Amino acid sequence: MMKIYYAPGTIASAAIMALEEAALPYEAVRxxxxxxxxxxxxxxxLNPKGRVPVLVSTDGTLTETGAILEYIADRAPDAGLAPKDLAGLAKMRAAMYYFASTMHPNHAHKLRGARWSDDPDAWKSMTAKVPETMTASCAFVEEHVLQGPFILGDDISVADCYLRTICSWLEGDGVDVSAFPKLTAFIATMTERSSVQKALNMGALLA
Ligand SMILES: N[C@@H](CCC(=O)N[C@@H](CS)C(=O)NCC(=O)O)C(=O)O
Known part of the structure; x- marks a missing residue:
């Protein structure tokens, strides 16, 4: 059985939601x-990067949320968690690369300033910038990523699991989510799904 290593409130909950959507058996290791x-x-x-998530399967040990999510989608092709056409697949990946390279690091500047500076004053200034950068990221997602109701339109994909986890950070990051109607509707739509309920109930995803 696959093992997913997670900590509460982290991006690892995206992998848990994807495993649930894929209906694949797994063990969650906190x-x-x-x-x-x-x-x-x-x-x-297990992970020399010292981060979660890690997915351990018969194919070995995998890190990086986007790679883990695509692996899960590929392990359960019938669940339809990734588009079959090249253009759709590229769009899904573009969303996930943006989350990994820009939106998640924007959020990490709130509490993880020590990754980038040894100066406590710089940490404070990085923290202070988070409401602005996360709001800008939300505006980008609202206008250019989220077609609605899901990222790719009518069909859910693993990129939606990624975004749902990031959405759980927004309030704490000082973003006025109500300013983004598509994102607000997306959060509601996703939260109704049993995959998200499971991640909430086990404490992986924080409400
Ligand atoms: N690029 C990695 C980032 C993973 C990451 O930064 N995870 C955070 C939690 S959201 C973590 O494990 N932080 C632990 C630490 O910084 O000590 C991915 O997308 O999987």
Whole structure:
């Protein structure tokens, strides 16, 4: 059975939602961030980057949310979690690359400033910028990514699991989500799904 390593409130909940959407059997293994378990052995041998998620399967150990999500979609082709056509697939990937390279790092500037600077004043200034950068990211997603009701229009894909997790951070990041009607509707639509309910109930996704 596949194992997904996660910590509550993190991007790992996207992988849990995708596994649920795919109806694949898995075991969820909780990593304790309070004791910095992710930065110590034996976890570091599993993922030298010291991050979650990690997916362990018969194909080996996989990191990076976007790669894990596509792997899950490919393991359950009948679940239809990734488009079959090249243009749709490219769009799904473009959304996920944006989340990984821009929107998630924008959010990480709130609490993880030590990744980029040793200066506590710089951490404060990075934290202060988060409402602005996350709001700008939401505006981009609203106008250019989310076709509605899902990212690719009528069909759900694993990129929606990615976005749903990021949406759980928005209030805490100081974003006025009500300013984005498509995003607000997307959150409601996704939250009704059993995959999201499962992630909420097990405490992987924070409400
Ligand atoms: N690019 C990675 C980023 C993963 C990542 O940064 N995860 C965070 C949680 S959202 C983490 O594990 N942080 C632990 C730490 O910084 O010590 C991915 O998308 O999987």
């Amino acid at each position: 990593v304790d961030f309070k004791t910095d378990e992710q930065r110590k052995e034996p976890y570091l041998s």
